[in-house]
Amino acid sequence: MQEGTRLTRSIGLIPSSVMIGIFFMVPFVLILLTSVSVPTADGDYQLGFSLEHFDRFASWFYIERALFSAGLCALIALLSLLIAFPFTYMLTQFGPRSQTVWLIYILAQLSLSEVLIAFSWQILLSRTGGIANILVWVGLAEKSFSMAPSAGAVLAALVYLAVPFSVLLLYPALSRLDRSLTEAARTLGASPLRTFFTVVVPVTRPAIISGGVTIFVLTLGAIIVPQVLGKPEHWTLSVLITDQAIFNFNMPFASALAVVLLVISASVIYGVTKFFGGKS
Amino acid sequence: MKSTFTRRRFMGTAAATGVATLAAPSILRAAGEPIKVGTYGGFFESSFKEFIFPEFTKATGIEVNSVAVPTGETWLVQIKNAARAKTAPADVSLMAGIPRNNGARQKLFQTLDESKLPNLKNMPDRFQDRYEDGGLYGVGGVSWYITLCTNSDEIPVAPESWAALWDSQYEGKIGLLGLATNSFLLEVTATTFFGGTDILDTKEGIQKVFDKLSEVVPNVRLWYKDEGSFQQQLQDGEIPMGQYYHDVAGLAAAEGFPVVSTFPKEGGILDSGYWIVPEYANAVDEVHEFINFMSTPETQALLSRNVGTAPVINTDLMDLSEAELAAVASPLEPIIPRYDIYQEHAAWISDTWNKMIAG
Numbered sequence: 001m002q003e004g005t006r007l008t009r010s011i012g013l014i015p016s017s018v019m020i021g022i023f024f025m026v027p028f029v030l031i032l033l034t035s036v037s038v039p040t041a042d043g044d045y046q047l048g049f050s051l052e053h054f055d056r057f058a059s060w061f062y063i064e065r066a067l068f069s070a071g072l073c074a075l076i077a078l079l080s081l082l083i084a085f086p087f088t089y090m091l092t093q094f095g096p097r098s099q100t101v102w103l104i105y106i107l108a109q110l111s112l113s114e115v116l117i118a119f120s121w122q123i124l125l126s127r128t129g130g131i132a133n134i135l136v137w138v139g140l141a142e143k144s145f146s147m148a149p150s151a152g153a154v155l156a157a158l159v160y161l162a163v164p165f166s167v168l169l170l171y172p173a174l175s176r177l178d179r180s181l182t183e184a185a186r187t188l189g190a191s192p193l194r195t196f197f198t199v200v201v202p203v204t205r206p207a208i209i210s211g212g213v214t215i216f217v218l219t220l221g222a223i224i225v226p227q228v229l230g231k232p233e234h235w236t237l238s239v240l241i242t243d244q245a246i247f248n249f250n251m252p253f254a255s256a257l258a259v260v261l262l263v264i265s266a267s268v269i270y271g272v273t274k275f276f277g278g279k280s
Numbered sequence: 281m282k283s284t285f286t287r288r289r290f291m292g293t294a295a296a297t298g299v300a301t302l303a304a305p306s307i308l309r310a311a312g313e314p315i316k317v318g319t320y321g322g323f324f325e326s327s328f329k330e331f332i333f334p335e336f337t338k339a340t341g342i343e344v345n346s347v348a349v350p351t352g353e354t355w356l357v358q359i360k361n362a363a364r365a366k367t368a369p370a371d372v373s374l375m376a377g378i379p380r381n382n383g384a385r386q387k388l389f390q391t392l393d394e395s396k397l398p399n400l401k402n403m404p405d406r407f408q409d410r411y412e413d414g415g416l417y418g419v420g421g422v423s424w425y426i427t428l429c430t431n432s433d434e435i436p437v438a439p440e441s442w443a444a445l446w447d448s449q450y451e452g453k454i455g456l457l458g459l460a461t462n463s464f465l466l467e468v469t470a471t472t473f474f475g476g477t478d479i480l481d482t483k484e485g486i487q488k489v490f491d492k493l494s495e496v497v498p499n500v501r502l503w504y505k506d507e508g509s510f511q512q513q514l515q516d517g518e519i520p521m522g523q524y525y526h527d528v529a530g531l532a533a534a535e536g537f538p539v540v541s542t543f544p545k546e547g548g549i550l551d552s553g554y555w556i557v558p559e560y561a562n563a564v565d566e567v568h569e570f571i572n573f574m575s576t577p578e579t580q581a582l583l584s585r586n587v588g589t590a591p592v593i594n595t596d597l598m599d600l601s602e603a604e605l606a607a608v609a610s611p612l613e614p615i616i617p618r619y620d621i622y623q624e625h626a627a628w629i630s631d632t633w634n635k636m637i638a639g
Contacts, residue, residue: 044386056627061638119509126513126518127518227505232503249354249356
């Protein structure tokens with residue numbers, strides 16, 4: 001009986017496994033193969049094994065870019081969770097109808113592409129069209145100035161991009177939160193703030209961790225925002241991969257950088273789930 | 281990635297929308313199949329379809345199917361993949377300098393028959409690309425200048441030399457193209473400070489030029505990859521100076537924006553697209569006829585007037601007025617990009633460039 005169930009279960013897995021195999025494993029293997037390919041005399045590349053592209057990565061410039069990308073995305077994950085968590089918690093306390101309206105509104109935000117967001121922020125932060133003029137108007141600044149390109153602009157736009165995702169990632173856990181836990185804490189005399197930090201946050205920790213990791217990985221792939229709103233020193237590894245693939249057409253090096261990016265993502269996911277992911 | 285596509289090398293939408301046939305009168309329909317001609321997508325393609333292809337069909341009876349071609353290198357890969365199946369995605373197409381060099385190295389282009397291209401005599405040697413054995417594979421099609429552009433509200437007197445990029449009074453006010461391979465700033469620096477681009481022959485020479493070029497970095501506000509965002513900021517005066525395309529700057533000025541394009545005394549950067557014929561292209565005779573037609577003074581004048589490109593043939597053969605010529609070109613000796621160095625030292629130049637602009 002047990003054997004039979006396992007077999008039927010395995011058979012059920014076949015179609016999706018084949019799909020995943022074709023659409024994820026094959027491209028991944030191709031990237032891996034390209035990243036270790038060898039150059040030919042006529043400037044092309046062919047199958048082989050060479051670590052020269054990884055060797056090229058192993059300079060301080062690219063390592064620093066990789067560390068910067070990881071740091072930036074970690075910061076974005078943290079900031080977007082800080083913004084999204086209290087909001088989502090409040091949202092789950094609303095009535096079902098207003099919850100639905102809010103969720104639809106937030107889902108709709110996801111339809112804004114990174115391109116649209118980057119260029120909107122560029123206008124918002126420009127000298128002529130933007131926030132700086134409001135600052136002059138209220139008397140906080142003397143003369144209008146441009147706020148982009150800058151690190152702050154990259155950060156702001158990426159956090160803006162990540163917040164709706166964070167809300168949607170946190171919502172299931174927070175909406176399933178057992179109300180009797182918070183009520184008990186309140187009955188026993190804890191303030192709302194204390195209840196929030198000592199009950200709500202610890203109980204939803206797995207969702208916070210997985211949400212943070214998802215945002216981290218998501219923003220690691222952002223290209224347009226760092227490129228449009230950042231100076232070259234704020235360009236992430238993804239921007240450099242695009243440069244190599246599209247403009248310099250060095251597919252092997254672009255693939256090697258992509259493999260590095262994958263390794264960073266995988267280690268962060270592994271590390272975070274191993275050290276923080278355990279049940280509290 | 282949409283936003284980073286620019287008009288010349290990058291604008292082509294990935295899909296080759298080559299189905300748009302011309303609305304030429306049916307009487308002119310020749311016996312043969314139409315030839316497939318690839319031009320950079322967007323503005324270029326629509327201008328060619330409107331002004332150039334109908335004239336060609338009128339003159340020769342050969343119909344044209346227009347193909348929008350993507351990024352130079354992407355297009356090269358499509359040509360290469362098609363060649364494996366012994367076909368070609370277009371019979372003839374424009375291609376920019378660096379991918380053209382790469383393609384020639386892999387012998388992806390046909391050697392052209394010069395006896396069928398009498399108009400080649402109109403054309404300076406620099407617009408004729410040849411294999412080592414002397415075989416012709418690339419013929420100049422269209423050219424455009426990158427010049428020093430300024431916002432006249434913010435900078436009333438436009439500087440006359442590329443050296444202005446190094447001038448500390450413009451700190452934080454300059455916009456430059458974001459890649460070594462499309463800004464050609466190595467060539468600009470070599471011409472302005474080292475007496476010409478010969479210094480770029482050696483790696484040591486390129487390093488010297490890089491050292492000089494790195495002095496502009498503090499002045500640069502924006503290293504742009506999409507033309508649109510720089511043009512916007514140039515028009516607004518947000519970034520009042522930088523290198524930009526002479527033709528588009530002229531269009532902006534004509535629309536009333538305070539934009540001035542200056543040919544610096546060292547010369548504007550003259551970049552070009554050349555016609556190439558993929559290895560397995562058919563219709564070889566028609567293609568030669570096309571390239572020959574494109575090299576006539578009349579067609580080149582048509583291009584200058586309607587597409588805003590600089591002529592690839594000797595300008596004294598053409599009937600352009602002084603004003604028309606000034607709108608697209610300059611009598612000063614241009615700075616010609618050294619496409620070869622980006623092939624020979626590709627990885628090193630790209631790394632050194634990235635490190636330089638990141639400060």
